[in-house]
């Protein structure tokens with residue numbers, strides 16, 4: 001179990017800087033999730049923490065000890081990848097025990113540890129099988145078992161569930177949460193899946209172009225994004241952004257009647273409203289009205305994409321599962337102003 005500290009971490013490949021100064025303090029036993037667009041540096045950061053990649057500058061500390069130049073094997077860190085990379089010619093038991101065999105551990109100790117790990121991951125009945133005889137979820141559990149057996153101080157997961165089907169992802173997500181509770185180990189987890197990020201994380205780190213945009217608890221990032229990037233990245237479907245113009249004491253939103261500028265929002269250039277904070281009302285009390293372009297029914301909920309005359313983009317509206325609305329229906333919407341976010345020209349939340 002360990003605290004992980006990154007200080008002014010940077011990484012360049014040739015002339016190109018891809019990690020541009022990261023500072024992050026991960027508490028002992030914490031579950032931290034990295035999210036961000038493709039290519040923003042999540043995997044590279046994990047690989048630097050693991051020691052698979054050298055930092056160009058900056059430092060990594062484990063429990064206060066500088067390990068920036070320490071060999072990967074001596075860091076006590078285990079990494080689980082998206083591709084499980086199991087040894088095809090070895091049984092589940094041998095795959096799990098391989099790390100200890102490399103360390104020339106005692107045979108009896110290895111079989112005892114393999115049995116324990118298999119029990120934790122519900123792999124006991126599968127120990128004599130080969131990887132080709134396993135489902136994707138079972139293979140992923142073997143890969144996790146291979147990591148657990150070394151008793152690492154820190155687990156790094158790089159999109160470990162992205163190859164699994166939806167039902168298995170949910171099951172493995174719960175197992176990873178349970179594993180974290182059971183082991184109490186520090187975990188750093190990369191995902192593109194909003195639900196995984198929101199449900200697993202003690203804290204989410206939002207990356208963008210080699211930098212950290214914001215760090216916070218899932219609900220903190222959802223309720224209090226500091227900028228437009230985080231506001232747009234956290235939450236699915238994404239927040240709607242409407243251009244606004246302040247004229248003296250009045251505020252213009254295209255498609256809407258002019259309203260007084262809310263206090264403190266004099267510098268606003270954009271208004272952000274989440275799909276769940278737009279409510280269908282009768283025409284009289286509406287802030288905006290338009291026509292439904294497209295309806296997506298997901299069962300428990302429905303998304304409507306609404307064209308509002310004057311607005312450059314369709315609005316996404318979250319509706320209950322059963323709704324009479326259909327494409328080309330007229331729709332009137334009320335904004336939950338208490339949840340609205342205002343952004344200035346540089347994208348900061350006002």
Ligand SMILES: Nc1ncnc2c1ncn2[C@@H]1O[C@H](COP(=O)(O)OP(=O)(O)OP(=O)(O)O)[C@@H](O)[C@H]1O
Nearest residue numbers: 013014018036037038039040041042043044045192
């Ligand atoms: N070995 C390398 N040589 C050169 N550039 C690299 C190398 N590895 C990664 N990069 C670049 O560094 C940047 C960050 O890559 P990284 O794999 O960390 O992104 P990521 O956030 O994990 O993206 P994804 O979500 O697609 O996995 C990318 O622009 C990538 O092209």
Ligand SMILES: [Mg+2]
Nearest residue numbers: 042043044158
């Ligand atoms: Mg990656």
